[in-house]
Amino acid sequence: MKKKRVTLKDLASELGVAISTVSRALKDHPDIDKVLTKKIKTLAQQRNYIPNPLAMGLLRQQTRVIGVIVPDLATYFFSSIISGIEDELQQAGYYIVISSSKETLEKEIECVYNLLNLRIDGLIVCLAQNSNQTDHFRKVLDHDVPLVFFDRVCLEKEVSTVVVDNVSMAKDITTHFFANGARKIAHITGPKHLNIVQERTEGYLKGLAEVGLPFEKEYLIHTDLSTESAALAIRNLLNLPQRPDALLGVNDTVIFGAMKEIKQCGLAIPDDLLLAGFSDEFHATVVEPNLTSVAHPTHDIGRNAAKLILEQIEEEKAIQKKIVLNTALHIRASSLRQKK
Amino acid sequence: MKKKRVTLKDLASELGVAISTVSRALKDHPDIDKVLTKKIKTLAQQRNYIPNPLAMGLLRQQTRVIGVIVPDLATYFFSSIISGIEDELQQAGYYIVISSSKETLEKEIECVYNLLNLRIDGLIVCLAQNSNQTDHFRKVLDHDVPLVFFDRVCLEKEVSTVVVDNVSMAKDITTHFFANGARKIAHITGPKHLNIVQERTEGYLKGLAEVGLPFEKEYLIHTDLSTESAALAIRNLLNLPQRPDALLGVNDTVIFGAMKEIKQCGLAIPDDLLLAGFSDEFHATVVEPNLTSVAHPTHDIGRNAAKLILEQIEEEKAIQKKIVLNTALHIRASSLRQKK
DNA sequence: CTGAAAGCGCTAACAT
DNA sequence: ATGTTAGCGCTTTCAG
Numbered sequence: 072m073k074k075k076r077v078t079l080k081d082l083a084s085e086l087g088v089a090i091s092t093v094s095r096a097l098k099d100h101p102d103i104d105k106v107l108t109k110k111i112k113t114l115a116q117q118r119n120y121i122p123n124p125l126a127m128g129l130l131r132q133q134t135r136v137i138g139v140i141v142p143d144l145a146t147y148f149f150s151s152i153i154s155g156i157e158d159e160l161q162q163a164g165y166y167i168v169i170s171s172s173k174e175t176l177e178k179e180i181e182c183v184y185n186l187l188n189l190r191i192d193g194l195i196v197c198l199a200q201n202s203n204q205t206d207h208f209r210k211v212l213d214h215d216v217p218l219v220f221f222d223r224v225c226l227e228k229e230v231s232t233v234v235v236d237n238v239s240m241a242k243d244i245t246t247h248f249f250a251n252g253a254r255k256i257a258h259i260t261g262p263k264h265l266n267i268v269q270e271r272t273e274g275y276l277k278g279l280a281e282v283g284l285p286f287e288k289e290y291l292i293h294t295d296l297s298t299e300s301a302a303l304a305i306r307n308l309l310n311l312p313q314r315p316d317a318l319l320g321v322n323d324t325v326i327f328g329a330m331k332e333i334k335q336c337g338l339a340i341p342d343d344l345l346l347a348g349f350s351d352e353f354h355a356t357v358v359e360p361n362l363t364s365v366a367h368p369t370h371d372i373g374r375n376a377a378k379l380i381l382e383q384i385e386e387e388k389a390i391q392k393k394i395v396l397n398t399a400l401h402i403r404a405s406s407l408r409q410k411k
Numbered sequence: 412m413k414k415k416r417v418t419l420k421d422l423a424s425e426l427g428v429a430i431s432t433v434s435r436a437l438k439d440h441p442d443i444d445k446v447l448t449k450k451i452k453t454l455a456q457q458r459n460y461i462p463n464p465l466a467m468g469l470l471r472q473q474t475r476v477i478g479v480i481v482p483d484l485a486t487y488f489f490s491s492i493i494s495g496i497e498d499e500l501q502q503a504g505y506y507i508v509i510s511s512s513k514e515t516l517e518k519e520i521e522c523v524y525n526l527l528n529l530r531i532d533g534l535i536v537c538l539a540q541n542s543n544q545t546d547h548f549r550k551v552l553d554h555d556v557p558l559v560f561f562d563r564v565c566l567e568k569e570v571s572t573v574v575v576d577n578v579s580m581a582k583d584i585t586t587h588f589f590a591n592g593a594r595k596i597a598h599i600t601g602p603k604h605l606n607i608v609q610e611r612t613e614g615y616l617k618g619l620a621e622v623g624l625p626f627e628k629e630y631l632i633h634t635d636l637s638t639e640s641a642a643l644a645i646r647n648l649l650n651l652p653q654r655p656d657a658l659l660g661v662n663d664t665v666i667f668g669a670m671k672e673i674k675q676c677g678l679a680i681p682d683d684l685l686l687a688g689f690s691d692e693f694h695a696t697v698v699e700p701n702l703t704s705v706a707h708p709t710h711d712i713g714r715n716a717a718k719l720i721l722e723q724i725e726e727e728k729a730i731q732k733k734i735v736l737n738t739a740l741h742i743r744a745s746s747l748r749q750k751k
Numbered sequence: 752c753t754g755a756a757a758g759c760g761c762t763a764a765c766a767t
Numbered sequence: 768a769t770g771t772t773a774g775c776g777c778t779t780t781c782a783g
Binding site for chain 2: 075169189
């Protein structure tokens with residue numbers, strides 16, 4: 072059904088020369104006569120000749136396709152990272168195939184094998200929420216397919232990563248809460264096995280220590296990052312005899328969910344509860360009050376992940392690298408209060 | 412650098428049979444001896460043999476890749492449509508390559524040619540905001556590559572589309588505004604050439620007519636759909652001597668922007684101004700007050716678009732189809748007011 | 752029942 | 768300076 076596109080053979084027979092001559096002329100091989108080269112190039116232009124990537128791929132054993140797996144497509148965080156990846160890879164002549172793991176390990180595994188079967192030239196991944204095994208990524212490594220993780224990472228000893236300094240950001244927010252009068256600071260976070268969860272929790276604890284607040288076990292809640300489990304967590308917190316007066320979310324989405332609950336309870340933000348999140352979603356400045364959040368350099372995260380992949384593809388020796396990018400704490404109304 | 416994957420040749424030489432025998436056995440060709448078939452299949456399994464899609468593609472002149480072009484990845488509307496497309500195509504054994512036109516015609520054209528060069532087997536598109544020419548899509552048709560538009564469409568005579576009934580939804584919101592006391596209903600919309608803009612405007616006008624309100628020219632504002640131009644539009648509306656008391660946005664994003672401006676002016680929603688949008692983004696229930704919006708069956712839009720593509724790929728005759736899906740008006744606090 | 756060979760589009764080593 | 772050929776991995780006649 073699809074119309075056949077013009078091939079080297081077509082051009083060659085039209086000009087009465089050999090296929091290889093056309094092939095060489097098109098890449099300015101010095102051996103080919105200048106005049107002939109010109110003629111061939113003109114015809115190729117006219118006929119709108121584009122090399123068949125399938126044929127090239129078969130020959131070179133590469134598809135020029137990079138796989139990208141994200142937990143979810145619908146958040147600004149991931150989609151702007153993807154756009155960073157795209158910007159970098161496109162100008163290097165690569166295509167990207169995006170898959171969403173929908174925050175599940177099963178889907179993630181499926182995506183990895185699917186992409187591997189497609190013979191991708193590289194894979195960029197942000198782990199799913201419950202991704203707690205690494206066999207599928209081992210497989211990627213076994214096939215010598217370049218692999219890069221960003222944000223949520225694993226196998227750090229062997230695989231290159233692009234991350235931010237979660238520890239210091241979580242610490243900064245915690246002390247910022249304190250400076251704004253909070254004395255009972257809670258933290259809703261995600262599954263324990265995720266690096267970002269561990270690091271942000273560590274920062275939270277460091278922050279508490281720095282301002283001399285005790286760590287209260289019931290103020291630290293692990294969720295599965297779903298809206299429902301975040302809502303449950305916040306309800307539990309609000310029902311505590313000693314209700315917290317500040318809440319740090321492991322991301323903005325968790326906080327958006329929390330805001331609904333908090334308002335439903337008739338509590339005021341920031342008067343009753345200071346709020347801050349991570350990743351500075353677009354809607355942080357749409358919700359009321361505007362949400363304090365850690366802005367990740369999303370576009371740069373994407374670009375850097377892409378660069379790491381390209382490096383690994385081009386250079387033989389795959390040296391493991393870890394790139395730590397700077398974030399910015401955007402302080403907004405949700406965390407600002409008269410000091411007590 | 413990448414490790415060679417096992418091929419038919421590998422399997423054949425390991426078993427001392429011909430490549431073609433292995434090939435046939437793997438697809439249960441009746442000619443091949445049952446025992447041999449079994450043996451070959453077992454080995455293939457063991458060696459983890461996966462047919463090389465590049466070789467298959469070259470042979471069959473197809474990539475099993477479907478291109479998808481959306482104006483923007485970061486909105487729930489598009490990402491959930493994509494997930495619908497993915498669900499349908501994946502189980503049909505197709506991969507999807509997503510590109511973002513970033514709402515510009517230039518990028519859209521670039522994406523189309525890029526994907527065409529990749530030799531995609533089909534293309535699913537939602538037009539960019541300023542996509543007002545069709546040469547690049549003509550090219551797709553020229554190459555006999557199946558094409559489907561959704562939501563924002565063009566070339567409707569020749570190309571299959573998946574849309575919603577924008578006219579009646581816009582009319583319904585307009586009369587709903589009226590029922591809630593609004594008498595000066597404004598509409599911020601997009602570029603005139605877009606079908607959704609024309610249709611929603613038509614519905615708005617029909618709604619006004621139905622309730623007997625006159626059409627005021629200054630209440631209908633065309634923007635380029637950017638946050639900035641929406642903000643400018645709302646500021647102009649608010650500064651009108653006869654400030655509107657209801658506002659219909661061509662989408663939720665426009666309304667989110669408007670909400671910031673309205674609040675900055677010290678006006679109350681819904682007391683001073685009723686609000687409603689299109690597409691029912693996730694954040695419609697996060698903003699304060701919750702936003703009334705038309706919920707599109709996003710997942711279904713995606714699935715249907717994918718199905719149309721598959722149909723066109725499978726059947727020879729590419730009959731043009733238009734699928735109109737039902738929407739639901741989600742009425743929330745932003746448009747509810749005591750009647751005057 | 753199984754093997755050999757051609758060909759999908761392209762490149763590169765090897766002729767001429 | 769240009770042509771010939773082999774081969775990337777696979778399917779599919781055509782032979783045996």
